[in-house]
Amino acid sequence: MAVLVVGCLAWGTCGPARASATAAPDAALPPGSAEIYTRYAVAADHPLASTAGESMLRAGGNAVDAAVATSFALSVVRPFSCGIGGGGFMVIALKEDPRGEIAGPVRVALNYRETCPAAVGPDFYERAPQTEAPDRATLSTFGGRAVATPGTVAGLLRALDRYGTKLRPEVLAPAIRLAREGFAVDAAYEKAAADLAEKFEAEPARKTRFAFVWSRFLREGRVKAGDRITLPEQAEVLESIAARGLDGFYRGPVATMIVDAVRADGGVLTLEDLAAYAVRQSDPLTFTFKKRQFLAMPPPSSGGLAMGQTLGILSRVDLDEHTAQGVSAPYLTLMVEAMKHAFADRAAWLGDPAFVDVPVARLLSPAYLDQRAKFTRVGKSMRPPSYGTRPEGAERAPGAPDDGGTSHLSVIDDHGNAVACTETINLEFGSLVAVGGFCLNNEMDDFTTRRGEANAFGLAQSDRNLPAPGKRPLSSMSPTIVLSPAGEPEVVAGASGGPRIISATTQVVLNVLQLGWGAERAVQAPRLHHQWSPYVLEYERAYEEVRWQGMPVLTWLRKQMNECKPATRGAAVQAIVRRPDGTLEAACDPRKGGTPAGR
Ligand code: DON
Numbered sequence: 311m312a313v314l315v316v317g318c319l320a321w322g323t324c325g326p327a328r329a330s331a332t333a334a335p336d337a338a339l340p341p342g343s344a345e346i347y348t349r350y351a352v353a354a355d356h357p358l359a360s361t362a363g364e365s366m367l368r369a370g371g372n373a374v375d376a377a378v379a380t381s382f383a384l385s386v387v388r389p390f391s392c393g394i395g396g397g398g399f400m401v402i403a404l405k406e407d408p409r410g411e412i413a414g415p416v417r418v419a420l421n422y423r424e425t426c427p428a429a430v431g432p433d434f435y436e437r438a439p440q441t442e443a444p445d446r447a448t449l450s451t452f453g454g455r456a457v458a459t460p461g462t463v464a465g466l467l468r469a470l471d472r473y474g475t476k477l478r479p480e481v482l483a484p485a486i487r488l489a490r491e492g493f494a495v496d497a498a499y500e501k502a503a504a505d506l507a508e509k510f511e512a513e514p515a516r517k518t519r520f521a522f523v524w525s526r527f528l529r530e531g532r533v534k535a536g537d538r539i540t541l542p543e544q545a546e547v548l549e550s551i552a553a554r555g556l557d558g559f560y561r562g563p564v565a566t567m568i569v570d571a572v573r574a575d576g577g578v579l580t581l582e583d584l585a586a587y588a589v590r591q592s593d594p595l596t597f598t599f600k601k602r603q604f605l606a607m608p609p610p611s612s613g614g615l616a617m618g619q620t621l622g623i624l625s626r627v628d629l630d631e632h633t634a635q636g637v638s639a640p641y642l643t644l645m646v647e648a649m650k651h652a653f654a655d656r657a658a659w660l661g662d663p664a665f666v667d668v669p670v671a672r673l674l675s676p677a678y679l680d681q682r683a684k685f686t687r688v689g690k691s692m693r694p695p696s697y698g699t700r701p702e703g704a705e706r707a708p709g710a711p712d713d714g715g716t717s718h719l720s721v722i723d724d725h726g727n728a729v730a731c732t733e734t735i736n737l738e739f740g741s742l743v744a745v746g747g748f749c750l751n752n753e754m755d756d757f758t759t760r761r762g763e764a765n766a767f768g769l770a771q772s773d774r775n776l777p778a779p780g781k782r783p784l785s786s787m788s789p790t791i792v793l794s795p796a797g798e799p800e801v802v803a804g805a806s807g808g809p810r811i812i813s814a815t816t817q818v819v820l821n822v823l824q825l826g827w828g829a830e831r832a833v834q835a836p837r838l839h840h841q842w843s844p845y846v847l848e849y850e851r852a853y854e855e856v857r858w859q860g861m862p863v864l865t866w867l868r869k870q871m872n873e874c875k876p877a878t879r880g881a882a883v884q885a886i887v888r889r890p891d892g893t894l895e896a897a898c899d900p901r902k903g904g905t906p907a908g909r
Contacts, residue, residue, distance in 0.1 A: 343905055344830035344897035346889070351896035351908035352376055353884040354719040355391070355806065358493055359383040360898070362484035363721060364907035366476060373721040374402060374474040375481055377729040378466045380719045382485035382548065385462070385748060386541055387493045389527060390502040390738045391806060392717040394547065394559065395568075395750040397424035397461035398733030399607045400469055401594050401789045403799055405726050408475055415797070416473065419607055421590040422465025423782040424458035424753035428586075429578035432776040435759040450759040451766055453519070454577025456741040456752035458783070459587050460568075462733055463551055463559040468589040469729075482552040489545035489747065492538040498903045500535045502714045502738045507531035519575070522744035543747030560584045564746060571745040586780075590664070594791075597674055599625055600823045602800060605730075605791040609670065610662040613788025616652035616812045617819070618674050619682070623648035624820075626683035633824055639858040639866035640688040645820065646840045646847060646871065647686045649813055653842035654698025661774030662782045668774075691870045694845050714738040715751075716806030718789065720886045722894055728799035728886075730789035732806070737766060756783035767808040770843040788815045792823070800888045806902070807881025813839040814881035822887055829887035829897035838867075839877060848877040 345351075350373075352363035363380030367373075377400065385393035392398070404416040438449050449455045470481055495503075507528050510516045517524045524530060529537065550558035558564060565584045572579040594605035597618035604621075606614030624644060632641040655673055663670075672678055678699075685696060716734040734753070735741075741752035755766050757777040764770050767786075775784045786809045792801035803818050805811040814837055821832035836852035847867060854876075856863040868874050882902035887895045898904030 343900045344833070344895065345906050345908065347894045347896060347908035349724040349909045350722060351886050351894040351906055352380055352719065352721050353886050353896040353898050353904070353906040354380050354384060355498075355717050355882055355884055355898060355902045355904035356384060356387045356496070357905040357907070358387050358488060359719065360905060360907035362488075363719070364909070365484060366481065367723055368909065369480075371476045372404070372408065372474065372725065373723040373727040373729045374404070374469050375476040376721045376723065377719060377731050378470045378474060379481045379484055380721070381462070381466055381731060381733060382482050383488055384717050384719065384733070386485050386488040386544060388717050389541070389749060390499065390506075390714050392462070392715070392733040392735055393748045394462050394544075394551075395460050395740060395745075395748045396733055396735035397422050397458070397751065397753060398465055398731060399423065399611055399785070399787050399789050400465060400729060400731040401605050401607055401791050402469065402473055403605055403728045403791045403793065404473060408473060417594055417605055418473070419592050419594040420465050420469055421592065421610070421782070422461035422468070423610060423785060424461050424751050425583075425587060426754070426757070426777045426779055426781045426783070427459055427579045427583045428779040429580070430754070430777050430779065432778060434777060436761070450755040450757070451737060451752050452742050454572040454575030454579070454741070454743055456754050457572050457577050457579055457743060457750045458753040459579060459583045460751060461587060461589065464556060464587050464589050467551070467556055468591070478555065479552045482548050486545050486548045486552065489541040489548060492540035495533055495535050495537045495539060496903055497535050498714070500533065503528045503533045506739055516742070520742040520744070523739055523742050523749065527739060527744070541747035545747070547746040547748070560587055567745050568750065571743055572750065575743050577743070595670065597622065601795045602823065603793045605793065607787065607789055608663070609660055609668045609784070610782045611785045611787055612656040612660045613786055613812045613815065614790070615660070615670055615673060616649075616656055617788060617790065617816045619652040619655065619679065620645070620648045620816050621819075622674060622679040623651060623683045623686050626679060627686055629824060636825065637858075639863050642838060642863065643688050643867060643870050644686060645817070646838055646867070647691070649816070649840050650697045650842045651682045651686065652698075652812070653809070653840070654694070656784075657770045657843060658698055658772055659774065660784050661772070662784070665778055665781045666774040689870060691872065694842060697842055714806070715740055716787065716808075716811070718804035718806055718882070718884045720802035720804065720884050720896070722799050722802055722886050722888070726798055728791050728802045730791050730802050730804050732787035732789045732804045732811070734785070734787060734806070753783055756785060764843070768844055769809055769841060786811045788812050790815055790819065792819065794888070798888060801885065803883060803885035805881040805883040805899070807879070809841045810839050810879070810881035813837065813841075814883050818883045818885055828889065829885050829895040832887070833883050833885050833897040833899050837880065839880075840871075845872055847871040847874045849874060850877050850880060
């Protein structure tokens with residue numbers, strides 16, 4: 311079989327990136343986005359956040375301490391991506407329980423996803439009066455009614471209290487310092503702010519409605535790389551959390567401030583919603599690929615299941631033959647076909663398992679994967695209804711959103727403990743309702759807010775994902791830990807980028823486990839994305855240079871796929887890979903501009 315000839319031979323050096331809020335696949339890479347360490351590593355999408363986590367490890371903390379410190383720091387330095395106004399998922403693998411309550415290794419999935427307020431039911435957005443036009447269509451993406459009860463603070467404190475070793479004040483200190491002393495705007499921030507400023511200019515009423523975002527985060531549309539942002543208001547909230555724990559956020563003055571801000575903008579969040587917030591803890595979703603055990607996020611994440619299905623199908627279709635000499639067009643088409651099945655099932659079956667039955671075991675069963683694998687062929691694409699088992703939902707394909715509202719971090723410490731953590735406020739700067747120096751999420755849009763319509767990411771979703779009091783919206787966030795056959799964390803990965811999180815994380819894992827690439831090359835390589843609905847294959851532009859059997863690989867892909875188009879947005883993966891010699895290669899996606907830290 312012919313070897314795939316890549317324009318610049320090694321994707322690891324020609325890379326697809328231009329620093330931007332989310333991704334742009336076609337210019338020079340910034341330096342320092344990957345490093346090799348002998349003891350421990352943190353990979354976050356901002357250098358100051360990686361450093362905050364590394365400072366915990368240097369001071370003898372474990373991977374959970376590092377993850378929590380990194381996350382709080384991200385809340386400050388990535389205010390458009392994540393933060394204490396949002397929610398997230400954390401997968402933890404520890405060699406042993408720091409409290410000694412559980413014998414043997416600890417494997418945990420923490421679900422601190424934002425939650426539907428008690429006053430919101432399934433038809434909340436559909437019933438919104440026409441008089442709300444033109445804002446009616448954006449009620450779930452901007453303003454008070456887009457805000458779900460935030461979970462990040464509860465999740466981080468649960469992780470720290472139960473699985474960390476350090477005390478709150480120490481772990482929060484780097485974030486508090488960054489908020490008080492400030493941080494420099496980088497290219498990703500500038501891009502996110504510029505995108506949003508355009509929307510404010512198009513609708514100037516937003517400048518007063520979302521005054522904090524306009525004046526402080528966007529500097530009235532003039533914020534530039536190098537500008538210094540200080541957030542003393544957020545420092546105070548973080549100090550309140552350091553001093554009072556959960557009560558410093560979910561009760562008392564901070565809670566009142568959040569509720570007042572949401573309700574002043576038409577939202578329905580209450581003090582009771584905040585006080586009732588509870589982290590959900592479960593076992594990770596597990597599956598195997600290439601003799602490795604995957605620890606992934608169960609529903610309401612769709613990421614773990616989709617990755618498990620994609621890899622499960624691929625392990626049934628002669629993948630090794632198609633990668634014997636590296637990447638090939640058949641390999642890529644099989645990967646895309648498998649992904650289509652997974653995304654079709656996402657649309658049909660998934661929702662919050664606390665509210666609807668999600669048949670995870672059936673969708674990951676050998677019998678089901680065998681059957682789907684029969685319909686995963688080179689040279690044969692099917693009509694959309696033939697993917698997955700109950701395809702349904704809208705074909706509507708809204709334009710790609712500004713999807714910078716998420717951040718992923720990966721940690722491995724020198725005891726072999728690992729954390730994969732992805733957090734979000736959904737779209738860039740979330741709902742735009744800011745309070746206490748941070749943005750509140752617009753995670754309500756991850757529900758099926760209007761039956762038969764796609765969400766801001768163009769994802770068709772079923773009625774299983776309708777809002778209901780206390781329910782958590784379906785998510786694409788895919789924090790993943792891969793354990794080697796010896797039980798060591800071999801890959802820790804995840805991404806930001808809406809549904810592209812799933813395809814990007816899966817491709818990075820395949821790049822490592824199937825193609826044998828290191829972390830840097832695996833993360834930088836160009837990517838494909840197909841989410842079944844809309845029925846379009848997206849490719850990063852670096853694929854235009856890639857050839858196989860003397861032809862551009864895109865020519866092969868176009869033969870099989872109905873529609874192919876260049877990606878305008880992408881995902882940003884942060885990954886750590888343990889190399890055969892035991893060292894750790896940590897790679898931050900140059901598409902967003904982070905750098906790792908470690909030792
Ligand atoms: O949970 C989800 O799937 C979305 N809220 C993620 C949004 C996202 O990744 C935005 N991007 N960078």
